Amino acid sequence: MVRDPRADIIEPSPFYGSQNKIHRVHANQPSSTNYSIGQFFNVMSNTKPTLHKGGVWHFSDEEKRHLCYATAAFTLALGLMSAGGLSGLSANGTSAWIVQILLSMPIMLIAVGPAFVLHEIGHKIVAKKNGCWAEFRADPRGLQIGVLISLFLGVLFMAPGAVMVAGLVTRRQNGHIAIAGPLTNLGLFIIGIPLGALLFILTNAQDYGAVAYLQDGTLVWQSMVYDIVLYWIGANLVLGLFNMLPFGPLDGVKIKDWNNGVWWGLFLIFLSPIVIYLMTPYSPMKLVIWLANLV
Numbered sequence: 001m002v003r004d005p006r007a008d009i010i011e012p013s014p015f016y017g018s019q020n021k022i023h024r025v026h027a028n029q030p031s032s033t034n035y036s037i038g039q040f041f042n043v044m045s046n047t048k049p050t051l052h053k054g055g056v057w058h059f060s061d062e063e064k065r066h067l068c069y070a071t072a073a074f075t076l077a078l079g080l081m082s083a084g085g086l087s088g089l090s091a092n093g094t095s096a097w098i099v100q101i102l103l104s105m106p107i108m109l110i111a112v113g114p115a116f117v118l119h120e121i122g123h124k125i126v127a128k129k130n131g132c133w134a135e136f137r138a139d140p141r142g143l144q145i146g147v148l149i150s151l152f153l154g155v156l157f158m159a160p161g162a163v164m165v166a167g168l169v170t171r172r173q174n175g176h177i178a179i180a181g182p183l184t185n186l187g188l189f190i191i192g193i194p195l196g197a198l199l200f201i202l203t204n205a206q207d208y209g210a211v212a213y214l215q216d217g218t219l220v221w222q223s224m225v226y227d228i229v230l231y232w233i234g235a236n237l238v239l240g241l242f243n244m245l246p247f248g249p250l251d252g253v254k255i256k257d258w259n260n261g262v263w264w265g266l267f268l269i270f271l272s273p274i275v276i277y278l279m280t281p282y283s284p285m286k287l288v289i290w291l292a293n294l295v
Contacts, residue, residue: 070139080147080151080154084097085151086151088100107227115239119239119243122180136162174254182243185243193233196288208223208225209226241267244263
């Protein structure tokens with residue numbers, strides 16, 4: 001006899017131990033097992049969820065504000081990272097340091113912004129498809145700490161926020177909601193290779209890697225185009241791999257809990273280009289340049 005999986009909604013399966021397959025996801029109450037981690041990342045908002053009418057693509061005014069705050073802080077932190085933080089200030093001087101930040105911020109917004117924003121929207125859309133309330137909430141403390149780390153150390157480590165989900169879902173549905181973000185990054189990574197090659201064909205920017213944006217007071221826009229392609233590919237690869245880690249509040253925990261095979265498959269897909277890059281002379285960016293030079 002095969003047990004109807006819908007029975008798990010009423011009671012746990014007696015054949016697979018006492019673990020319940022139904023997950024009750026609350027917007028403001030982290031589980032006891034993840035409470036300390038939730039506090040550390042501080043991704044929970046104090047804003048009380050207000051249910052609204054509308055389709056899966058509906059964004060409340062509050063959610064739009066939080067997305068704007070998080071994206072702005074994320075872009076500023078990336079600009080500081082690009083300028084090398086305070087060490088770059090002492091090495092290059094105030095004027096050059098400020099110019100580097102101002103020039104790199106729009107590049108980072110175009111190249112890295114979609115990796116972050118569309119990742120979160122992927123979670124939101126799938127969660128709403130499964131009947132949950134889902135809205136993005138920025139984490140002010142995480143944004144502040146991330147900007148300060150970029151300023152003082154010249155590296156990016158930031159918890160900008162997360163999609164808050166409230167509802168009753170099965171383990172499978174919870175896994176689908178979690179995997180939507182990394183799959184979005186995988187799609188953007190794959191799309192970035194032919195689109196980057198096309199952009200290089202149109203601009204001949206493939207020969208401008210590691211070239212400063214300003215040369216003798218002249219803006220080298222081809223170098224900016226090169227970095228847009230470079231950061232688009234790199235950001236989606238790194239963000240997808242990072243979120244697949246099976247630790248803390250990351251997506252990998254929920255995906256692994258749902259289906260260990262799916263987790264391993266997607267994790268290795270994200271890991272493979274990085275391993276190939278570290279062990280061989282090949283990389284996704286070299287593939288883009290090779291495709292561009294075919295024409």
